[in-house]
Amino acid sequence: MNIAVLGAGYVGLTTALCMAHLGHQVSVFDTNSRRIDSLQRGVLPIFEPGLEEFLKVGLERGLLSFSQDLSSALMNKVVTFICVPTPQDEDGAADLTHVLEAVSMCSPFLDAGAILATKSTVPVGSTQRVEVALNRPDVNVVSNPEFLREGSAIKDFLNPDRIVIGSRSQAAASTMADLYADIAGSVLITSPESAELIKYASNAFLAIKLSFTNDIAALCEKTSGDISEVTLGMGLDKRIGPEFLNAGPGWGGSCFPKDTRALISIADGFGLNMPLIEAALESNERSHKRVADTIMRQLGGSLEGKKIAVWGVAFKANTDDTRESPALAVISRLRNRGAHVRAYDPVAHYEDDSFKLEVSALDAARGADALVLMTEWAEFREIDPRRVKDVMAGDSVLDCRRVLNADTWRQEFSDFRVIGSAQ
Numbered sequence: 111m112n113i114a115v116l117g118a119g120y121v122g123l124t125t126a127l128c129m130a131h132l133g134h135q136v137s138v139f140d141t142n143s144r145r146i147d148s149l150q151r152g153v154l155p156i157f158e159p160g161l162e163e164f165l166k167v168g169l170e171r172g173l174l175s176f177s178q179d180l181s182s183a184l185m186n187k188v189v190t191f192i193c194v195p196t197p198q199d200e201d202g203a204a205d206l207t208h209v210l211e212a213v214s215m216c217s218p219f220l221d222a223g224a225i226l227a228t229k230s231t232v233p234v235g236s237t238q239r240v241e242v243a244l245n246r247p248d249v250n251v252v253s254n255p256e257f258l259r260e261g262s263a264i265k266d267f268l269n270p271d272r273i274v275i276g277s278r279s280q281a282a283a284s285t286m287a288d289l290y291a292d293i294a295g296s297v298l299i300t301s302p303e304s305a306e307l308i309k310y311a312s313n314a315f316l317a318i319k320l321s322f323t324n325d326i327a328a329l330c331e332k333t334s335g336d337i338s339e340v341t342l343g344m345g346l347d348k349r350i351g352p353e354f355l356n357a358g359p360g361w362g363g364s365c366f367p368k369d370t371r372a373l374i375s376i377a378d379g380f381g382l383n384m385p386l387i388e389a390a391l392e393s394n395e396r397s398h399k400r401v402a403d404t405i406m407r408q409l410g411g412s413l414e415g416k417k418i419a420v421w422g423v424a425f426k427a428n429t430d431d432t433r434e435s436p437a438l439a440v441i442s443r444l445r446n447r448g449a450h451v452r453a454y455d456p457v458a459h460y461e462d463d464s465f466k467l468e469v470s471a472l473d474a475a476r477g478a479d480a481l482v483l484m485t486e487w488a489e490f491r492e493i494d495p496r497r498v499k500d501v502m503a504g505d506s507v508l509d510c511r512r513v514l515n516a517d518t519w520r521q522e523f524s525d526f527r528v529i530g531s532a533q
């Protein structure tokens with residue numbers, strides 16, 4: 111099928127490159143000329159394992175084109191995907207400006223009978239707003255939310271648990287289903303409003319699940335329970351399931367924080383409260399604070415002048431994304447309490463006026479009174495704790511992702527702690 115993708119960001123590129131992988135002919139449009147140039151040269155402007163190979167093969171097979179010319183990008187396309195960002199505005203609501211601008215730009219160029227599919231995460235009722243902005247009764251607007259995760263985007267796209275198509279037209283829904291015909295995964299056809307809500311409700315539910323896990327992890331620390339044993343036991347109950355129960359320093363990224371706040375704002379617009387989602391957000395803040403409190407306790411009750419090494423600034427492993435990263439939230443709390451932080455990440459970049467990342471994990475640890483692991487990069491598991499002990503000044507380590515081998519680390523560090531186990 112001939113398709114177009116508007117927006118060469120995370121979701122847009124994964125959609126475009128996976129669709130080309132499935133054999134579709136894909137034109138990608140973006141207003142950012144550097145991005146388009148880079149893609150034409152086969153260089154991926156984002157970090158995502160495996161995706162650059164898909165770009166290379168797609169270009170070689172002649173299935174991908176990248177341009178800033180909207181009319182040629184949209185010409186003769188059966189489906190055009192809108193994949194532009196929906197940032198949050200000051201009130202926490204999703205800002206539809208980019209989506210509606212993209213829709214107005216597309217309007218003159220879409221063929222009669224074409225489908226305009228929104229992949230951007232948009233509030234309930236947006237399909238209707240898109241229809242109005244598009245002002246093309248001969249074009250079908252559908253909602254086709256994306257459920258991929260950064261770091262495992264290809265796997266998630268090509269092996270989805272479900273493909274959700276929100277459409278008022280049965281014919282448009284079945285063309286959309288054909289597009290995904292080579293992908294195994296249940297196809298669920300719903301109203302556009304339900305599709306829009308499925309996306310937000312899923313992210314909010316997962317965020318609640320994680321906040322709940324992190325709250326139980328805090329209780330484990332007080333009671334000598336162990337969160338890994340507790341979640342193993344919980345997850346064996348099929349009604350709960352084993353996935354997404356890893357305790358951590360709090361959840362972050364470009365989706366959960368933004369989408370939970372947006373769902374609260376959507377509900378508020380209808381005069382409804384979402385107390386569970388609000389509680390999940392509050393619990394998440396407390397998770398960040400708990401990390402800072404634990405390190406402070408490990409260092410005798412004050413962080414003033416203390417040197418702290420932080421391993422990982424990405425919001426999770428296998429991504430360079432630091433948006434709403436728990437690591438940055440914790441770093442900021444540590445610095446506010448007077449600590450000097452030296453941090454390292456294998457892939458992510460971050461700096462501000464008075465802060466720059468170190469070039470290696472050992473460099474970050476050099477001279478540190480305490481070390482805190484914030485992101486579960488495989489690289490950290492491989493590091494010999496004896497080498498870390500040699501360069502550190504202190505004896506305190508806090509593993510916020512439960513990935514270091516506690517037995518070997520405890521041989522070197524008498525004050526080695528993991529979140530979710532007795533402190």
Ligand code: UGA
Pocket residue numbers: 231256257258259260261313316320353354355356357358359360361362363364365366369425426427
């Ligand atoms: C999330 C959803 O999982 C995707 O289904 C959705 O498509 C995406 O948002 C989106 O809306 O675009 P993502 O933000 O890439 O995906 O990352 P996740 O893997 O869900 O992780 C989110 C946060 O939860 C991270 O900070 C991660 O470290 C944390 N997490 C995740 C845990 O602390 N424990 C877990 O067991 C899983």
